[in-house]
Amino acid sequence: MEEREALLDRVSSSDGTGVKDPATGAVIGRVSFGTPGDVAAAVDTAVAAQPGWAALSDEERCAALMRAADAIEAHAEELAYVLSREQGKTMDGLGARFEAAGCAIWVRTAASTPLPVEVLIDEPASHAELRYRPVGVVGVITPWNWPMIIACWQIVSALRMGNTVVQKPSEHTTLSGLAIVEVMNEALPPGVLTAVTGAGDVGDALVRDRRVGKVMFTGSVKTGMKVVEASAGNLSRLTLELGGNDAGIVLPDADPQAIAEGVFWGAFINSGQTCNALKRLYLPDAIYDEVVDAVAGIAAKVPMGIGLDEGNALGPLQNQMQWNVVNRLVEDAKARGARVVMGGDPDAGAPGHFYPKTLIADIDNSAPLVQEEQFGPALPIIRYTGLEQAVEWANGVDFGLGASVWSADREAALAIAVRLQAGTVWINSHGGVDPRIPFGGAKHSGYGLEFGVEGLKAVSVPQVISG
Numbered sequence: 001m002e003e004r005e006a007l008l009d010r011v012s013s014s015d016g017t018g019v020k021d022p023a024t025g026a027v028i029g030r031v032s033f034g035t036p037g038d039v040a041a042a043v044d045t046a047v048a049a050q051p052g053w054a055a056l057s058d059e060e061r062c063a064a065l066m067r068a069a070d071a072i073e074a075h076a077e078e079l080a081y082v083l084s085r086e087q088g089k090t091m092d093g094l095g096a097r098f099e100a101a102g103c104a105i106w107v108r109t110a111a112s113t114p115l116p117v118e119v120l121i122d123e124p125a126s127h128a129e130l131r132y133r134p135v136g137v138v139g140v141i142t143p144w145n146w147p148m149i150i151a152c153w154q155i156v157s158a159l160r161m162g163n164t165v166v167q168k169p170s171e172h173t174t175l176s177g178l179a180i181v182e183v184m185n186e187a188l189p190p191g192v193l194t195a196v197t198g199a200g201d202v203g204d205a206l207v208r209d210r211r212v213g214k215v216m217f218t219g220s221v222k223t224g225m226k227v228v229e230a231s232a233g234n235l236s237r238l239t240l241e242l243g244g245n246d247a248g249i250v251l252p253d254a255d256p257q258a259i260a261e262g263v264f265w266g267a268f269i270n271s272g273q274t275c276n277a278l279k280r281l282y283l284p285d286a287i288y289d290e291v292v293d294a295v296a297g298i299a300a301k302v303p304m305g306i307g308l309d310e311g312n313a314l315g316p317l318q319n320q321m322q323w324n325v326v327n328r329l330v331e332d333a334k335a336r337g338a339r340v341v342m343g344g345d346p347d348a349g350a351p352g353h354f355y356p357k358t359l360i361a362d363i364d365n366s367a368p369l370v371q372e373e374q375f376g377p378a379l380p381i382i383r384y385t386g387l388e389q390a391v392e393w394a395n396g397v398d399f400g401l402g403a404s405v406w407s408a409d410r411e412a413a414l415a416i417a418v419r420l421q422a423g424t425v426w427i428n429s430h431g432g433v434d435p436r437i438p439f440g441g442a443k444h445s446g447y448g449l450e451f452g453v454e455g456l457k458a459v460s461v462p463q464v465i466s467g
């Protein structure tokens, strides 16, 4: 066994369901899935550990989290290996090593973000201040696309604020979820961070447990709506990070060569399996062909293949279900007469869930590939004539996670950016997140914020001390 395989071996169970490498179909480990009945025991553990964890000073909790970041760094290659084998992403580029390194960065930043008491009024006759108390137990439910870093985002802010956490990874990437929890637990006191495995019924049980005061949910809009319903009986606090269908609007003054690489990676990062990827590209008549050619030129040079093969920059889709979604949307676009600039011709008989890099031009804005979230490496490119039309189309979906505007003139881009119904609008880039900058969706992409001081406040209960 290679040294970097040790963690995968540790989190894999001796029996249970075989976990397949999405690139090859090889069985890489086993998962013994939990049931809704296992949730109560995990929450018992979290409840028992919470008072002791909350009684530590903020400095002591942050020091423990910094040690957890050290552990992540010490095991970074092993974590990346688990990710690459189970999620499919490449070791290189914006892939598995990038995600593992990001975990440590997020943990360190959340553990060093100041959250001072806010003095609201300080007058001779009146004093009022705002403090933030722990909620208690926080449930963290995560998806399969960035299975370690999304878990870290939510775990670290919840722990920092004195909560304990029960984490349920996606059933598609259980080993990745278990691996990050295992590594962080090398540095954390027993019981403050517990994982439960299983599918939607286990997530549902976690949301329904009356002792879970806050649920951080990241996943699809459909499941997010179920989480809202399931939480009603407990009035649990919720942060919902849901799906996206981000528009990118290119203004006529943009330089096609200058923007092509940013547009490509904004759309194709993690083979498109990214909530805030660029999922619809709106190009003006004036530079339509130039931008399509420039993006296709970049795409042609990016190698897609098995994640473990160094040098590959894009991997397969994680599962057959998602492959079917992408294939259906592209086939529909072709049947409508849209133009395939590249890709769109998967080898359905090949091992793994590879879908080729696909650019679909001259597509109508009403096509399902534009209106639905494809969550894969197939980008629809829509032609617009007037900017008002582009803004209307960009805002014309229920999603509102991110958007981008591309222009040589920042003021012109800004004038459009503020009109877009999205939680984040990037100018001349797409999808970058930063642990210091709040991130969250508008409309059906969810509510609540992560990261920065806002992210810490989101996993606590505000308390006013007056007098």
Ligand code: NAD
Residues within 6 Å of the ligand: 141, 142, 143, 144, 145, 146, 150, 168, 169, 170, 171, 198, 199, 200, 201, 202, 203, 204, 205, 207, 218, 219, 220, 221, 222, 223, 224, 226, 227, 230, 240, 241, 242, 243, 244, 274, 275, 276, 373, 375, 401, 441, 445, 446
């Ligand atoms: P999903 O909704 O199918 O599953 C997400 C998680 O919810 C999984 O752990 C799943 O087991 C669990 N779950 C399923 N049913 C449940 C229920 N009834 N109650 C509680 N939990 C339940 O989503 P997915 O397919 O894993 O992830 C892809 C989606 O996630 C995409 O739409 C993507 O855009 C979105 N996403 C959003 C963000 C963001 O920050 N906004 C980040 C990543 C992914």
